[in-house]
Amino acid sequence: xxxxxxxxxxxxxxxxxxxxxxxxxxxxxxxxxxxxxxxxxxxxxxxxxxxxxxxxxxxxxxxxxxxxxxxxxxxxxxxxxxxxxxxxxxxxxxxxxxxxxxxxxxxxxxxxxxxxxxxxxxxxxxxxxxxxxxxxxxxxxxxxxxxxxxxxxxxxxxxxxxxxxxxxxxxxxxxxxxxxxxxxxxxxxxxxxxxxxxxxxxxxxxxxxxxxxxxxxxxxxxxxxxxxxxxxxxxxxxxxxxxxxxxxxxxxxxxxxxxxxxxxxxxxxxxxxxxxxxxxxxxxxxxxxxxxxxxxxxxxxx
Numbered sequence: 049x050x051x052x053x054x055x056x057x058x059x060x061x062x063x064x065x066x067x068x069x070x071x072x073x074x075x076x077x078x079x080x081x082x083x084x085x086x087x088x089x090x091x092x093x094x095x096x097x098x099x100x101x102x103x104x105x106x107x108x109x110x111x112x113x114x115x116x117x118x119x120x121x122x123x124x125x126x127x128x129x130x131x132x133x134x135x136x137x138x139x140x141x142x143x144x145x146x147x148x149x150x151x152x153x154x155x156x157x158x159x160x161x162x163x164x165x166x167x168x169x170x171x172x173x174x175x176x177x178x179x180x181x182x183x184x185x186x187x188x189x190x191x192x193x194x195x196x197x198x199x200x201x202x203x204x205x206x207x208x209x210x211x212x213x214x215x216x217x218x219x220x221x222x223x224x225x226x227x228x229x230x231x232x233x234x235x236x237x238x239x240x241x242x243x244x245x246x247x248x249x250x251x252x253x254x255x256x257x258x259x260x261x262x263x264x265x266x267x268x269x270x271x272x273x274x275x276x277x278x279x280x281x282x283x284x285x286x287x288x289x290x291x292x293x294x295x296x297x298x299x300x301x302x303x304x305x306x307x308x309x310x311x312x313x314x315x316x317x318x319x320x321x322x323x324x325x326x327x328x329x330x331x332x333x334x335x336x337x338x339x340x341x342x343x344x345x346x347x348x349x350x
Contacts, residue, residue, distance in 0.1 A: 064211045067167075074205075077201075080205075081205075086101055090193050094182040094183075094186030094187050099177060100176060114149060137167060140160065143160075144156045144157060158173070176194075180218060183282035184229060184282065184285075187218065187219075197214070228288045235295075243295075246299070253310055256306050264295065264302055268295055272291055301340070305328050312324035
């Protein structure tokens with residue numbers, strides 16, 4: 049697998065060779081999992097309800113109970129527990145493609161996985177209460193609850209039905225978010241040394257550049273620290289991107305003031321710190337403030 053060619057060589061799906069839905073204990077295990085997932089609690093802040101699954105009728109889709117009723121209506125005197133294996137799977141294929149059921153064909157074909165005419169997997173579809181806009185840390189906490197739940201289901205299920213796992217596009221997105229946050233930290237390690245060199249070149253004053261880079265670090269720390277302390281936000285994609293933008297704005301504004309401070313001494317012949325600061329403030333603060341105002345009023349429309 050090549051990270052930069054994700055559409056190529058994606059590997060092969062490995063199915064559980066012991067999986068068998070035909071046995072009564074396997075069917076009971078599936079139905080039991082459907083019941084348990086609806087009632088399973090979630091006490092994490094990333095859940096918008098005190099449960100893992102939304103408490104609505106369409107938030108949980110399990111096909112087996114409907115199939116069992118459908119089977120008995122078509123086969124008087126028989127049910128999915130006392131029929132032959134051949135009959136069970138024949139009827140399951142027919143049910144999967146039938147349009148006269150409450151579950152739509154699309155859902156059934158996704159949940160009942162026939163591969164080359166052999167049943168390889170079944171699934172349960174749910175609408176999770178996990179807040180999609182929550183931070184990466186909050187989502188990871190919810191994912192851990194799902195993982196704990198599936199471990200419990202596997203422990204209570206017979207062989208062939210004990211390899212369940214929870215998956216979601218949001219879980220995949222967590223990995224992307226962690227990559228973005230990791231990239232943010234790597235960016236900090238690169239940006240600050242580079243910014244320091246740029247400040248030294250622009251101001252030609254190591255002391256002033258040192259003060260400037262410390263100021264930039266404090267600005268970034270204050271912004272990110274406040275959103276965590278007062279809003280309870282952890283670093284996610286939005287926060288990581290905002291952190292990079294804050295660094296850019298900080299360098300931009302600080303370097304303007306620092307450069308004008310140096311020019312006050314070289315071009316205007318001002319010697320004292322007070323005179324140079326006054327000169328820099330009179331000639332550059334209005335520009336910096338105007339830039340801050342346009343940034344502030346440009347953000348809400350976005």
